Amino acid sequence: MFxxxxxxxxxxxxxxxxxxxxxxxxxxxxxNLMKLRRARRQLLRELKATQAVLDDATHxx
Amino acid sequence: MRLKEFWHRLGxxxxxxxxxxxxxxxxxxAAGVLLLVGIIWGVAFAPxxxxxxxxxxxxxxxxxxxxxxxxxYMVLGAAGVLLLVWRMKLADMVLQTMVPxxxxxxxxxxxxxxxxxxxxxxxxxxxxxxxxxxLVMLFLYFGLYALRQxxxxxxxxxxxxxxLAIVGTIxxxxxxxxxxxxxxxxxxxxxxxxEAPAMPIEMWAPLLVNVIGIYCLFGANLIANLRNEILxxxxxxxxxxxxxxxxxx
Amino acid sequence: xxxVQFHREWLSMMRSRDEVLNxxxxxxxxxxxxxxxxGGDAKVLGEFSPGIVWVLVLLANLLSLEAMFRRxxxxxxxxxxxxxxxxxxxxxxAKITAQWCVTGFAMTLLAxxxxxxxxxxxxxxxxxxxxxxxxxxxxxxxxxxGAALTVGLRRGGVLLALLVLPLYLPVLIFGVSAVVDVMAxxxxxxxxxxxxAISMLAxxxxxxxxxxxxxxxxxxx
Numbered sequence: 094m095f096x097x098x099x100x101x102x103x104x105x106x107x108x109x110x111x112x113x114x115x116x117x118x119x120x121x122x123x124x125n126l127m128k129l130r131r132a133r134r135q136l137l138r139e140l141k142a143t144q145a146v147l148d149d150a151t152h153x154x
Numbered sequence: 155m156r157l158k159e160f161w162h163r164l165g166x167x168x169x170x171x172x173x174x175x176x177x178x179x180x181x182x183x184a185a186g187v188l189l190l191v192g193i194i195w196g197v198a199f200a201p202x203x204x205x206x207x208x209x210x211x212x213x214x215x216x217x218x219x220x221x222x223x224x225x226x227y228m229v230l231g232a233a234g235v236l237l238l239v240w241r242m243k244l245a246d247m248v249l250q251t252m253v254p255x256x257x258x259x260x261x262x263x264x265x266x267x268x269x270x271x272x273x274x275x276x277x278x279x280x281x282x283x284x285x286x287x288x289l290v291m292l293f294l295y296f297g298l299y300a301l302r303q304x305x306x307x308x309x310x311x312x313x314x315x316x317x318l319a320i321v322g323t324i325x326x327x328x329x330x331x332x333x334x335x336x337x338x339x340x341x342x343x344x345x346x347x348x349e350a351p352a353m354p355i356e357m358w359a360p361l362l363v364n365v366i367g368i369y370c371l372f373g374a375n376l377i378a379n380l381r382n383e384i385l386x387x388x389x390x391x392x393x394x395x396x397x398x399x400x401x402x403x
Numbered sequence: 404x405x406x407v408q409f410h411r412e413w414l415s416m417m418r419s420r421d422e423v424l425n426x427x428x429x430x431x432x433x434x435x436x437x438x439x440x441x442g443g444d445a446k447v448l449g450e451f452s453p454g455i456v457w458v459l460v461l462l463a464n465l466l467s468l469e470a471m472f473r474r475x476x477x478x479x480x481x482x483x484x485x486x487x488x489x490x491x492x493x494x495x496x497a498k499i500t501a502q503w504c505v506t507g508f509a510m511t512l513l514a515x516x517x518x519x520x521x522x523x524x525x526x527x528x529x530x531x532x533x534x535x536x537x538x539x540x541x542x543x544x545x546x547x548x549g550a551a552l553t554v555g556l557r558r559g560g561v562l563l564a565l566l567v568l569p570l571y572l573p574v575l576i577f578g579v580s581a582v583v584d585v586m587a588x589x590x591x592x593x594x595x596x597x598x599x600a601i602s603m604l605a606x607x608x609x610x611x612x613x614x615x616x617x618x619x620x621x622x623x624x
Contacts, residue, residue, distance in 0.1 A: 310623030
């Protein structure tokens with residue numbers, strides 16, 4: 094456990110390195126989890142659009 | 155008997171899609187919770203290392219990503235065998251969709267390793283056994299990616315990548331061994347995590363949580379990518395059309 | 404069967420001499436570049452000569468890979484060769500052997516000249532040649548897998564390098580370390596065994612991978 098918030102940020106002089114790692118990894122992991130949700134919705138919307146076009150084409154003929 | 159049935163069903167994308175909804179939710183939630191707990195525990199509550207001080211907290215990110223970088227490549231190699239021998243459609247989709255994830259994990263492992271190396275070894279980069287073989291693995295991932303981009307027909311691209319993934323999987327242990335052999339011979343004692351004194355439980359428990367969490371993240375990505383790819387490839391079939399016609403959930 | 408195919412390959416290669424000579428000329432040209440890059444300092448060159456020779460052998464081998472299946476692929480004889488032969492790997496093995504004769508084997512014979520240009524001690528030359536003789540077959544075999552995978556592609560060249568060079572790494576490591584060790588007066592039996600083992604593994608596995616790769620390339624056109 095750290096004595097103070099200041100000590101937590103400082104990481105015993107290794108703050109730069111530790112926070113560089115966590116600062117790059119955590120956003121990446123969060124983005125990855127968010128992407129899973131977004132990719133599915135986007136795909137469903139895309140498929141819906143293409144099928145609407147296809148349905149229109151078949152009705153027109 | 156049940157196992158054989160399961161095996162056959164895995165060949166059916168539709169069956170996989172219908173089964174895998176709850177699995178994906180489970181893996182995604184587990185990944186989120188475990189990684190959140192593991193990271194906060196590791197960065198704030200684990201005791202500092204008596205030699206490295208607080209810089210060892212990088213381990214909680216570095217080790218899981220490095221493990222996954224290798225695991226994903228092994229999965230790609232296994233998918234290659236499944237595709238070439240049994241022509242399993244799902245294996246083709248695994249090979250197609252999981253390369254970027256593996257690439258990202260390998261890059262993250264290399265980056266975190268470099269940042270850890272600076273305070274620990276006094277240098278950003280050392281061509282020792284592990285770094286070099288991980289770097290070569292990054293090139294192998296790039297090769298898989300580039301080969302798929304270069305071949306216009308998806309089916310041929312899938313089988314070409316399968317073959318390349320298998321060849322790469324055979325090569326990784328040889329590369330790893332040869333680099334380790336060369337550097338241990340010429341650098342004398344290197345910095346090995348495995349030879350550090352056994353860690354106390356307060357130190358390795360967060361690591362274990364993160365490793366399990368990142369495997370869950372891998373599972374969530376795998377299933378989500380497969381489900382999307384199934385919909386994309388089967389978009390002309392009746393069941394996908396019905397599914398798409400339903401309102402968005 | 405093997406001999407007939409090998410003879411055919413040999414004749415066709417002798418007919419297009421430039422394809423055979425270009426990688427070897429490249430080897431000498433690149434040695435000259437390296438020598439100039441180090442300012443012609445004989446001492447420095449001698450120290451780094453094992454690495455330079457091996458890296459250039461790797462690259463020269465890579466340059467000759469692209470032409471390996473190209474012509475046979477374009478005139479359709481590759482398809483017949485692979486699909487009609489029984490066993491299928493024999494003509495492939497003959498082709499790789501022919502390619503090795505004009506690259507790996509030729510470079511083994513030329514290695515003393517190259518090494519002496521780089522001021523490598525004469526006492527290291529026998530080890531260098533033995534290592535090249537044992538290591539280069541693996542290069543040709545593994546390279547053939549990459550060449551067969553990329554033969555139908557328009558932008559195959561750089562991709563081939565990207566696919567094949569990482570797989571060349573173990574041969575480079577054992578090859579260089581053997582020559583470095585012999586220059587330092589250390590026993591090199593282990594590296595020589597390793598190079599032989601890698602080539603043996605490659606000769607048993609690679610021909611089948613090449614056949615599979617040719618099938619994929621043929622089917623996609």
